[in-house]
Structures are given as C-alpha cells and as structure tokens.
Amino acid sequence: MTSTDQLPGYSWDTTGRVEAGIQALISERLAALPPRAAMLASRLRAVTGDCRLTALYLRPDSPNGVVQLCERLVSTRNAQERALLHHEIGRRRFARPGTAEVRLTGDLEQVLMATDRRTRAYVPDPGHRAMIGSLLNDFGTGFPDFVESQHEVPGPNARLRQGIVKSWRLPDGTRVISKRANPAKPGRFAQEQVAYRAIACRLAGGITFGRDRQLRLAPLLATIRDGTSGHVYAVWQWVPGKTAESMLLAPGEHTGLLRDYRDLMDALLERGILWGDLSPRNVLVHGRIHHLVDFEKTQVPGEDIPVPHRERGAYCRGQIGVEELGVLCPEAQVRACLYGYLDPDTWDLNAPGPVPFPPRPEVTAVLTGRGITNPDLGTYNRADRQIWQVRSPDRDPATGQPRYPGLVNFRVEHYLSCAGRTDADDYDRKTTEILIAGRRLGCFDDAVQAVADAVDEAERQFVVAEVAELIAGNDTGPIPPPHTAIHALVDRIDALDTARPDPGGFRSACTTLRKDGR
DSSP: OOOOOOOSSOTTOTTOHHHHHHHHHHHHHHTTSOTHHHHHHHHHHHHHSSSHHHHHHHOTTOOHHHHHHHHHHHHOOOHHHHHHHHHHHHHHHHOBTTOSOEEEESOHHHHHSOOSSOEEEEOSSGGGHHHHHHHHHHHBTTHHHHHHTSEEOOBTTBSOOTTSEEEEEOTTSOEEEEEEOOTTSTTHHHHHHHHHHHHHHHHTTOEEETTTEEEEEOOEEEEEEOTTTOOEEEEEEOOOOEEHHHHHHSSSOOHHHHHHHHHHHHHHHHTTOBOTTOOGGGEEEETTEEEEOOOTTOBOOSSOOOOOHHHHHHHIIIIIIIIIIHHHSOHHHHHHHTTTTOOGGGOOTTOOSOOSSOOOHHHHHHHHHTTOSSOOHHHHHHHHHHHHHHHSOEEOTTTOSEEOHHHHHHHHHHHHHHTTOTTHHHHHHHHHHHHHHHHHTTOHHHHHHHHHHHHHHHHHHHHHHHHHHHHHTOSSSOOOOOHHHHHHHHHHHHHHHHHTTSHHHHHHHHHHHHHHHO
16 A cells, blocks of 8 residues: 655654664663574664564563564565565464454445454455455454554654554565554545445546556455454555655655646546545555555545536645645645646635635634634635645755645644544644744744644654553553653643734744753
C-alpha cells in the first residue's frame, strides 16, 4: 500500500533527545545481558530500521527460539530470507493453529456484517484464497495479536500513528500493508471497502492519464474479520513508490508532479469519481505509475458520467484545496494546479446568502468558536481566506528553510487524539486562531514556533514511551501517553488562546513561550 524510508536512528529529531532516551532504555536492558547482545541489538536496528525487533530481542520474556531467529536475521544478507525470518518470528510468538473457525467468502457483506465468533475473509482474487486461508488457519485466534505487534506505517508529519496501519510479511515473505477499522470513525471502513470495489470495477485494472502516466489501485488481497477480537482488517499488497506528499516536502522543482496530480484528479472526475481523500499522502508515485490508497471518503455514483464543473469547484473548496495541497504548496502553486476550479480572487467576501457547497469542517469549527453557527457566504469566504493564509508554506526566517505552519495543526490534533483527548478537534481550532492572531498582530513567527515546540516535545516523549513499552513487553496494546508533555501542550495553547484579545499580551506570550519552548 505504501513504502516508507526507514532510518536505523532518529535523525529527524535535531535535539538528539529521542536518540538519547532510547539509548538509555536499551543500555539499561543490555547491562543484564552478555556483551555480544549489544552488537546484535545495534545490528537489528540497522537492519529493520526501527526498534521493534530490537526491543523484542532485549525483552526478558522472549523465548530462546525467537532470540535465535533475531540472531539469524542479523547474520543473513539475503533480503528474501530476512523477510521469511521476519514472518517466522511473528508466527512463533502468536500462532495458535486450529483455534479459530475460518470461512473464506466472495461476499464482502458477509465479512462487514458478521457478528458471530467465526473468522471470515473476503478474498476478491480466487488465486489468493489458499494463501489467506492458510495464514488464518495457522495463526488462529492469535492473528490480531500478530498484526497489532507489527511495525506501523508512519507519515512524514507524525512519527507515531497508534496502530491503525501496519506493515508485515506473509508466510512467503511478501510484504503487505494492513488497515484496521477505526472505532472512532464508525462506518468509514465499510464505506471504504465498498468504494474500493466500485472504483476497481470503474477503472478496470488501471487507466492511462496525462503525460502517459498509469493510474492503478493498490491491490486488495483480503478483508478479514477476526471472530475473537471483532477487529476488521483490509490487507493490501505493498506497492513500491514514494508518496506525493513526501515528494512535495522534499527540496526541488514540483511543477511536473503537480501537473500529474491535476491530470490524475481530472481523470477520476471524468469517470464520475469524487475521491474524497485525494491527498498527496494517498498517491504513491513509482516512475510513471501512480497507485491510489485510502478510499474512506470516496463517492462513486452508479452512472459513469463526468462530474459537473460546478461540483468540481465545490470539491476543491473542500479538503483538496486548502487542507491538502494548501498546507504543502505555496498558494501560487495551488492556484496553478487547480486552475479553473479554485481561485480565491473570485471569492466574494461580502456575499449574502447561504454557503452553496458543503462547508469544510475546519472553517465551520473556527466560525462556531466565534459564535457564528449559520454564516453567510461572505463570512465563510473571509474565514476560509484567513485559514489559507496561515496554513500556507513559507520560509523560516531564522534558517531560510521551507516551513509548513499548517502541519502544526495536524500534529496538535493527532497527538492529542493519540493521548485520548476528546477535545483534540477544539485544540486544532484554537491553534488556527492563534496563527491568525499572530499574522494579524505581527508576531506570526513566534506564534508558530511557540506551538510547534510544544507539539515537538509531545512527539518526542511519545516515541520514547513507545520503545519503553516495547522493551517492557507491550507491543500489541496502546501506548500510555506522556502526560507531562500533553498537559504542557494543552496549557500552552490555552495560554495563547486566552491572550488573543489583548494584542500586547498576546505578542508577549508568544515571545516568552517561544523562548521557553526549546
């Protein structure tokens, strides 16, 4: 489904505190082991790209058989053999053959609607049924623990994703990506599975678009409902490539990539497909081939007719414009990419009457926070314009490097959600208002950095906490949140939000908190 560049260390943390914290955890455990273990632990990090197998190797409760498999994995240079060993480690830990009643089906609804304790799998390609059946029979009731113990697929803007999307290996070493239904988003997983099937039928295996590019879907191997846990998983075949998001965040010229993105979007719209989450992070680029993933918000009408132009404009006023491209690309690039669909110069900032398209949640949240629950179009347009202006990329005045203020919002909401905060969305809204106030009052740089420093520290502590849990033996459950860092982040946002009505007090708070934040 996706590929991710893995690093054996944590070089993304320029403070070095994450690496130091993790090394301290590893060193504490190594003190009780023979000297040879230090070399093997270091090699495991280098081979696997993260601490998951290293932590398993160091755990005091790891069986000798698993430790020996880790040592074999370190010693082999053959990638296929490593892949087989990786799967075998999981099988040794979690397989409970014959403990689950497994049924394979060609009917997706049987899997999505099931309520009993049977394990069911929808396998669209008959050629994969024997392999999926063997996998589920072998793991039995241990299948969900096996999946939950696997490596997460992080995004470039969040180092910890709380276990929804995982990367693992089939018995033959084939790499797959699994996605578990998120209980916080009821109905979305089922919608995604139905949408995928409809799109696969509409695209008939793939299409050519734009400059001789190929558009394909990441192949779905199975949709599985585990009867014991009730978890439902979609298992996709891993496909090579980099996300368009990571490419846009990398230095260089992006005109060609954005042209392909627009051509891809038009190709879908011409076939009547409104891809609700056509985010650059869901487009995997490998040469001329573009694979699409994540179908939760996609609409596929019954008729294969082009989406009308008016609906395309409304579509781009939704998540695609400001919330997706707008946080990654300067406004001029967004305008060029979405030319004909999105032009803020045409937004009437004083227009009466209702908003004639589905309002974006981020705009609605800001307006509601201001006490406006039924805005006219002009009010909506003004708020949307304010949000775009503070979420658009710019240059860090201290380093001259590209800066992405809009991603601060994403990370605030994400890490507060990971900590179980039910008000995470409201802190996303408060962060937006803080950035708007910073822009208006001439202290935008301090406002951005004051929030970013606090969310950076929460992220660092979350990552170290994850490794501590892995070494302690918890690799299938949630990570206890770093309460100190989470409280500090919440307190900082509250302090800045409270200071907004007083320009002098707000500027002073931004400056003080920025100085205190590093």
